[in-house]
Amino acid sequence: MNTPTNVDALALAAHRDDIEITCGGLLIKFADLGYRTGIVDFTAGEMGTRGSAEDRAAEAAAAAHVLGLTHRENLNMPDAKLDNTLANRMAVATVLRRLRPRLVILPHWRQRHPDHRVAGEIAYDACFLAGLKRMDLPGEPHRPRKILYTAFLRFTKNTPRPT
């Protein structure tokens, strides 16, 4: 699943399983319709309390098959310590230039887990940087045309709605 290739839709998130939980069904639907889909996991999930990073890697590979992904990769950023740094934005912008998705799916900016919120911020900013012609990044400039947001929020009558 690490063969670099273009994708139509790319989901980006902090942890292996975030995408499966928030929009796995959408990615299956896209794949069924013939679109090329991908996932970029920012961390290996080494801080997770249910299983190891190795367990997560095996599960992510199995999920990639079930989801019908064209591509999946992990950026090995530090789990539970994500920061919206220039280095992280540039790393994600480099991936966006390589994979050239028309649609990206990002975590919504209102999230309980700081990594989820920050991952969305990194990816949003990277979408802009990837399109700058003079940015010192490999590859040709590329900016996704559409952004969708996912959320982990479980809505109840008392849950503030994202604005």
Ligand SMILES: [Zn+2]
């Ligand atoms: Zn997560």
